[in-house]
Amino acid sequence: MKSYSESYKEAGVDITAGYKAVNLMKEHVARTMTQGVLSGIGGFGGLFQLDLGEIRHPVLVSGTDGVGTKLKLAFLLDKHDTVGIDCVAMCVNDVICCGAKPLFFLDYVAVGKNVPERVAAIVSGVAEGCVQSGSALIGGETAEMPGFYPPDEYDLAGFSVGVVDKEKIIDHSAVRPGDAILALPSSGVHSNGFSLVRKVFDVEHSDLTLYSDELGATLGETLLTPTRIYVKPMLALMEQVEVKSISHITGGGFYENIPRSLPEGCTAHIDRTTLKTPPIFDLIRRKGNIPERDMFNTFNMGVGMSVVVAPDKADEAVRILRAQGVDAYIMGQIVPGEGGVEV
The missing domain is CATH 3.30.1330.10 (PurM-like, N-terminal domain)
Structure with missing residues (x-):
């Protein structure tokens, strides 16, 4: 029946x-x-x-x-x-x-x-x-x-x-001062911080279909861009280079996520001048009058994943990731400290 x-x-x-x-x-x-x-x-x-x-x-x-x-x-x-x-x-x-x-x-x-x-x-x-x-x-x-x-x-x-x-298992125990920190670029905002995004742009009362020269797309298209998946590039990297720690930059941004991939006695020093941050983040900052620290504590700021490798393996790791279609680059290094992130 x-x-x-x-x-x-x-x-x-x-x-x-x-x-x-x-x-x-x-x-x-x-x-x-x-x-x-x-x-x-x-x-x-x-x-x-x-x-x-x-x-x-x-x-x-x-x-x-x-x-x-x-x-x-x-x-x-x-x-x-x-x-x-x-x-x-x-x-x-x-x-x-x-x-x-x-x-x-x-x-x-x-x-x-x-x-x-x-x-x-x-x-x-x-x-x-x-x-x-x-x-x-x-x-x-x-x-x-x-x-x-x-x-x-x-x-x-x-x-x-x-x-x-x-x-x-990658458990950050091998991380040492002097190690390099690689950035794997994000595709945009990914899937975090949207309560703030929606407030900043008042999305329920805005025309999301208007084209923006600054963004090179409509606001709606930019915000709805799906989160980048790093699995296959990272598997390829791990087959050839010792990866000491990985951090998925999600809600909480740099300040919350990167410390989770560090052992005691290590701090992540990020060279802000190296960061390749998409225009959407600057638009959010200006439109919402958001302090820069809050931006780094909420959004990925163009870095969807960070990877720590030995300094003498950094260039090789970048080459491997770029061969996998990920435009990776060195964004900082591990320094002695009590944990946390310096941006």
Whole structure:
């Protein structure tokens, strides 16, 4: 008997819309399939067979996050096929900081009203993020929650699981004064600080489609640019150079994130003149009259990830990353200190 409930539909939950959404997203999910996937979409659990290869002491590493209030931009612009990349990026970029290779991803989409085409667009972005990070999208959940979310709004979250050999976990213990700090450029604001961004630009009452010469795009396009995923370039780097620590620059900016990748007795000294900061950050600073320290304590300021390597390996590391399409550069060094960041 075909599943259908008129009573549930009258309460605001359309089961058949859920089935349609699943069918529409199948082609996107198929793009992410990797060798370890054992299950197809629609089961009660996602199955993944772990191929340990040469890993002697496997350690699973997990990361979870959402997209945050950046979703408000997607609602306003009615563009839903990129925020899924943000969701994946926020998780896999954390996992790679431990030296782990992401294996699979699961998403959670909570909607006020299940519009199958919109849900499929969201999942298409998740699938793209999975492809960029080499992860398999092995499952997820779409929850229709009328009365909890407005009909045109939703929330999006997910989690990633990766694996690393215990002997190769990156834990910052090898960091020493004199080590070089590399910057991996961001694609823009990424997915943090959007409560402040929305306030500065009053996005609900602004025309986000107006072209800006300063930005080289519309404000909406610039702000909705998805978070860059660093997994594949970092995996390539770790195969050739000893990486001592990695920091994913997210909410809290430089001052909160970089210290998490440093041991006691070490401070990160950043040469501000080297930073390649996109115009959107200066526009935010001017428009919102925001102190420079607050900018560095809220946004990535053009650096999506920082990497610490030995000074004699810095140039080689930069070459490897640039060969992977990441325009990395040296932005500072580790100095003796009581922790923290000097910018």
